[in-house]
Every structure is written in structure tokens, then in C-alpha cells.
Amino acid sequence: MSGNKTGLSKGITQLLTGIAGLWLLIALVLPWMQTLPVIRPIMDIIVAADLDANQYFYTQSEETFMAQSHVRSSLSRAAEPH
Amino acid sequence: MSGQSKQPEYVVDQARWEWSELYKKEDWWAIWLGIIILVVGLIIFLPRPPADMDQKITQSQRTMQAEEARAPFHTLEWHRANDSFSGLRARNESHGKTLAKWLSTPARWAANPMEALILTETRAAEIRDGAKERHAAAQEKTKATLAQAEADQAAAAAAVFQNRELNKKAEASIAQWRSARSAESRARSQAGTQAYNKIPYLLGIGVIFMLFFAAGTTVMNINTANFIKGFGFVFLLAIISEVIGANSTLRSWGFGPLIWAILGGMLIANTIGTPQFIKDAAQTEYFIKTGLVLLGAEILFGKILAIGLPGIFVAWVVTPTVLVLTYIFGQKVLKMESKTLNITISSDMCVCGVSAAIATAAACRATKEELTIAIGMSMLFTAIMMIALPTFIVSVGMHPVLGGAWIGGTIDSTGAVVAAGAFLGETGMFVAATIKMIQNIMIGAIAFGVAVYWCAKVDCVEGQTVQKMEIWYRFPKFVLGFIAASIVFSIMIEAMGPRGDVMLDQGVLRGFSRPCREWFFILAFASIGLTSNFREMAKHFTGGKPVILYITGQSLNLALTLLMAYIMFFLVFPGITETL
Numbered sequence: 001m002s003g004n005k006t007g008l009s010k011g012i013t014q015l016l017t018g019i020a021g022l023w024l025l026i027a028l029v030l031p032w033m034q035t036l037p038v039i040r041p042i043m044d045i046i047v048a049a050d051l052d053a054n055q056y057f058y059t060q061s062e063e064t065f066m067a068q069s070h071v072r073s074s075l076s077r078a079a080e081p082h
Numbered sequence: 083m084s085g086q087s088k089q090p091e092y093v094v095d096q097a098r099w100e101w102s103e104l105y106k107k108e109d110w111w112a113i114w115l116g117i118i119i120l121v122v123g124l125i126i127f128l129p130r131p132p133a134d135m136d137q138k139i140t141q142s143q144r145t146m147q148a149e150e151a152r153a154p155f156h157t158l159e160w161h162r163a164n165d166s167f168s169g170l171r172a173r174n175e176s177h178g179k180t181l182a183k184w185l186s187t188p189a190r191w192a193a194n195p196m197e198a199l200i201l202t203e204t205r206a207a208e209i210r211d212g213a214k215e216r217h218a219a220a221q222e223k224t225k226a227t228l229a230q231a232e233a234d235q236a237a238a239a240a241a242v243f244q245n246r247e248l249n250k251k252a253e254a255s256i257a258q259w260r261s262a263r264s265a266e267s268r269a270r271s272q273a274g275t276q277a278y279n280k281i282p283y284l285l286g287i288g289v290i291f292m293l294f295f296a297a298g299t300t301v302m303n304i305n306t307a308n309f310i311k312g313f314g315f316v317f318l319l320a321i322i323s324e325v326i327g328a329n330s331t332l333r334s335w336g337f338g339p340l341i342w343a344i345l346g347g348m349l350i351a352n353t354i355g356t357p358q359f360i361k362d363a364a365q366t367e368y369f370i371k372t373g374l375v376l377l378g379a380e381i382l383f384g385k386i387l388a389i390g391l392p393g394i395f396v397a398w399v400v401t402p403t404v405l406v407l408t409y410i411f412g413q414k415v416l417k418m419e420s421k422t423l424n425i426t427i428s429s430d431m432c433v434c435g436v437s438a439a440i441a442t443a444a445a446c447r448a449t450k451e452e453l454t455i456a457i458g459m460s461m462l463f464t465a466i467m468m469i470a471l472p473t474f475i476v477s478v479g480m481h482p483v484l485g486g487a488w489i490g491g492t493i494d495s496t497g498a499v500v501a502a503g504a505f506l507g508e509t510g511m512f513v514a515a516t517i518k519m520i521q522n523i524m525i526g527a528i529a530f531g532v533a534v535y536w537c538a539k540v541d542c543v544e545g546q547t548v549q550k551m552e553i554w555y556r557f558p559k560f561v562l563g564f565i566a567a568s569i570v571f572s573i574m575i576e577a578m579g580p581r582g583d584v585m586l587d588q589g590v591l592r593g594f595s596r597p598c599r600e601w602f603f604i605l606a607f608a609s610i611g612l613t614s615n616f617r618e619m620a621k622h623f624t625g626g627k628p629v630i631l632y633i634t635g636q637s638l639n640l641a642l643t644l645l646m647a648y649i650m651f652f653l654v655f656p657g658i659t660e661t662l
Contacts, residue, residue, distance in 0.1 A: 008354065011353040011354035011355065012353070012354060014352075014353040015349055015350065015353040015354055018349040018353065019349070022326075022342075022345070026326070026329060026331065026332060030331050030332065030335055030337075031331050034331065034334070034335075038469065038473060039469050041473075041505070042468065042469050042472060042473065042501070042502070042505055043334055045501075045504050045505050046334045046501045046504070047330075047334060048265070049264070049504050050268050051334075051497070051500055051501045051504060052333055052497050053333065053334055053335060053336035053465075053468060053495070053497040053498045053500075053501045054327060054332075054333050054336055054337070054338035054339070054495075054497050055338075055495065055496045055497030055500070056338065056340075056434070056435055056436040056437055056495040056496060056497065057377070057380065057434065057436075057437045057496055057522060058380075058385075058496050058515075058518065058519040058522045059380045059587075059591055059592055059596050060496065060497070060596070060600075061496050061497060061500055061515065063500045063511065063512075063515050064496065064500070064515045064516070064518070064519045065168065065587070065588075066168060066512070067511065067512035067513075067515035067516045067519070068385065068388045068515075068516055068519065069164055069167070069168065070156070070164075070512050071388055071389050071512055071513065071516045071662065072388055073146065073150060073156065073160075073164075074156075074658075074661050074662050075389070075390050075658060075661070075662075076150065077150045077154070077661060
């Protein structure tokens, strides 16, 4: 019984440590990295344009819908020279 | 944790056919549930088009065609007409908005995670007040840039659009107006922030999904009572992951909810342990295959033509070449023990990251740990490449079309491609996004190819010839639903023309099946985390082979994509590059 308790408390400690590690990453490490000179210009554009880098498929992205329309139109114009 | 057994693979191979599979196996349940969602979506959206849709489409198209004939660049009138067409979305109608409210994930937040779920009226008023001034300034900027764009376009028109310099100047001014207009739109939405409480909707959708999936558990070999008891916990973990992934900083880095679902689940499973009743609800394969059938409907073949031949060469020649070479490199040079890990990493690295990894892993029956490794590496390297690639492109002064094509063909996820492409300007972003979109379409072909190859070549004794029926027995059947959904929706959308974009792409798919699919994937990833084992995963990293495979494959991908993009956009079709 006491072995179980020790195991559980060890598990809880590990869980809390893991959560603290994630919190450090989210609240300190990544925001700090965003300020680095190499990274900042890209991040500024992402923030200014309100882009979501989390999207992993094209139907999540409004930009792909707009891009398709622009590119198709440009290509059709190229096919019919003035 | 040492006692934890190896996790089951994605599909249990029976090597014989029984009709009862149609209602007993999760592969078929995934197909039936996917079909139900798609049919319900069609029933909801198709009879309710936006008001005057046909008239508006005709008018917009007429204006766009006339403007394309009039000027060698997209004029103000063309943009207005295009905006009018893009604004026609079945999901913007009242029924679409109701669905969005029910299916929406937690909102974005910066400092207070509770704002992902509840925004009080006081806080909403604070946001509105803070945004008022910014909105007014943005409106002024839009007015000024529009006036400048009108003047510059008028000057170009006075020269009958024959003066290259004037055309360029007008185009640049119009781009500035577009950018100011987008900023104004964002400021306007902030200035109109409304209070919300997402919790009742999340609870409601949680119950609906629980009943939806519980139906299948009653005939499959799953303990329904435990599934119902444990589903709440899996759903809660999914919501927490969505809240974390909705953080502004993580959103910018591309570290989305899926990775937090895996990490959160693994943290629980490998510290305090996952209770059995939760494991019974953590039905990874069931959720993931249903999500994949819905993903199939989003794979629309017509999109391949979006950027013409150069795009097809960049996305459809380089990608499979790199996939095959990377797989061979993993087998012959690195001698990777797990073929499923090898192909899953190869596919996520050269197609489109997470989605391709999920589809390939399910098609070849990779283990949960292998899928987790592939996705983890993809997300990490995507974040690095999202910063490094556009920085390099701009520093060497590469043409935005070439840079955009390079980004679109090499960075794993769509969001990161758009973000990196935006650094090159509008043209770079549009080219990058389009190349990525047509590369995304490859998922179906690759999943199908991998499933067939695995049945015929990998899952058999060396030297043995596999009978055709044996391939059918072993074939992961949900792939059929995935491919069928893709074919049916591709045909429907092509047959409907622009109405298809409004009613299907911007209605049934983006307004209903996609949000459902995102929920199913997050449930699947929470389940993966809750049933994964750190030690099992660590074994695969012996000798750092997965990392070497990823880096080598990505280097080859970078070199071949750049070469092909250069050949296509500068040597074979320079006219297209000029006009983009």
C-alpha cells in the first residue's frame, strides 16, 4: 500500500514538473525567442498579418482560397496576351 | 510503466474476409460515420444558398474577366469583384454560423487562458475600447491608400496600360491598399469584440460526439460503458490541448493543439498512469480513421490545376521522388528497423507534415509511438524552417515566385508555409500557399499507394507472391472511404463550377466536415498520448536514425524543389513568373 502511495506521489511530482516545464516553454522561452534578431522580423509579420502557423491542411487556411483565385486569374491572363 | 505492453497496431490484420466486418470493424465504422457527416452536411447546406448567389457570381466573374482583359495587373475593380465572390460563403449564412458556434474550438488568448473559454462583457468592452483608436487609424490609412491606388491606376489607364513603370506603380499602390484593408478588417473585428461563453457548446458537442462514437462501440469489441465513462476525460484533455494551442505565442510558432494533446496525454500516461476505463475510451484508430474519411472529402483534385504545369512539376514530381528516395535511404543506408516509421517520417517530411503522417501511418499500420515521433519532428523542423527559409530567401535577394515555390514545396504545414511566404510579400505568399495546396492533394495518392505496397510487399514473407484477394483482405478498408470521399467531392465541386466553391468548399467542407474532422483528430491525438509509452518511443531514437532520416530527406527536398522551381518558373515558363 505504501509502495503504491510512493509511486503515486512520485508520479504526481513528475506530472507537476512536466506541467511546469511546459509552462516555462510557453510563458518564457518561446516569447523570449520571438525577440531574437533573426526571428523577430518573421514573427512581426505573422503577428501583424494575424496569421495562424498552426494550420496543417489547406482547408484551414483562408489564404490558400485567396491565393488560388489570384494565381488562376494571373495564369489565365498570361495565356491570353494583350 | 515497465509493465505496460506494446500498443496495438492501427489495423488488426485478419487475412480473410467476413461480411460481418462491415458492421464490426472500426475501418468500416469510420467509413459509415464519415458518410453520415458528409451527407448531413450536404442536407444542411445545399438547399440553403446565400441570397442572389448565382447573380452575384455571374456579376463578379464578368467584372473580373473584363478587368483581366483591360489591364495587365489586378485592378481595383478586379479586387472588389474577387472580394465579392470570395465573400459568398454558404458557411456565413445563419445555419453555418450556428454550426460554427457549436463546433468552434477555444478562442485565442495571450495572457489569460480562461479567455479561450469565457470572455466577460467587461473584458470585451475593454478590448473594444482599446481597439477603437486603432480601428479609426486603420480606416484613415485605408482611405489614404485607396486614394493613392485610384490615382495611380488612373495614370496607368490614361497610358492605356502600356507604360510598364506606371503599371508597376499602380500595382504596388493597390497592394498597399489591400494590405491596409486587411489591417482595417482585423482592427474592425477587434473593435467589435463580443462577450462569449464557449463552455455550454463544448459540453454539448462533447455529449454529441460521445453518443456518435458510442454507437459503433456497441457492436465492436469495445466496452461501451467504459467508453462512455472515459470519453469525458479524453474530451477534456482535447479541450485543454486546444486551449494551450490557442495561445498567441504558440500559434505564431506553429505548435498547435495536436502536439499538446500528445504531450499532455503522455505526461499523464507516463507519470500517474492512465486508468483502464480511460484507455477504453482512448480509441485512437476509431477517431483517426473517421477523421481521415472526412479529410478525403477535402482533397479536391481540381485544385491541382491552380498553378498550372510549373506547380504540378514542383509539387507532383519532386514530392514522390523525394518520398521514394528517402524511404530507400532509410532502408538501405540507415538500415532502419521499422519500415513503418521510415515511410511515415518520409511522407510527413515531403508531403504536408501532420496530415500526411496521419494518413500514411494509418495506411501502413505504424504504431502510435512512430506517428508521434514523425509528428513531433515535423512540428519542430517546421518551426525552424519557417524562420530560416524566408530569412535566407530575402537575404540572397531571390525572386518571390521562386522563393514562394521553394517554401510551398518544402515547409511541412500549410500555416507555416503561409507565414513564411508572407515574409516575401503577397506574390510569394500566394505562390507558396498554392504550391502547398496542390501538394496536399497528394496525401490521398500516397496513402493509397502505401496501403497497397504494404499489403502486397511489406506485410508478407520475403519472396512470397501475394494473391490479389490477399491484398484485399489485408487492405486497410477505411482508405477506400478516404479515396471515395475525395473522388465524389472532387467531381461534385467541378460539376458545380463556382457554385461548388461557395456551397461545398466554403459550406459543407469548411463549414461542417472540417471542424468535425479537427475534433476527431484532436481526440485521436489525446488518445495517442494517453496510451503511449516513453520507453517505446525512446527505442526508436537509437543512433538518432529518425533525425538523420528527416534532415537528409529534407536536404534533398530543398535541393530538388529549388532546382525544379528554377527550371519551371525561370527556364520553361518564364511568362508565368512574370505575370504572377
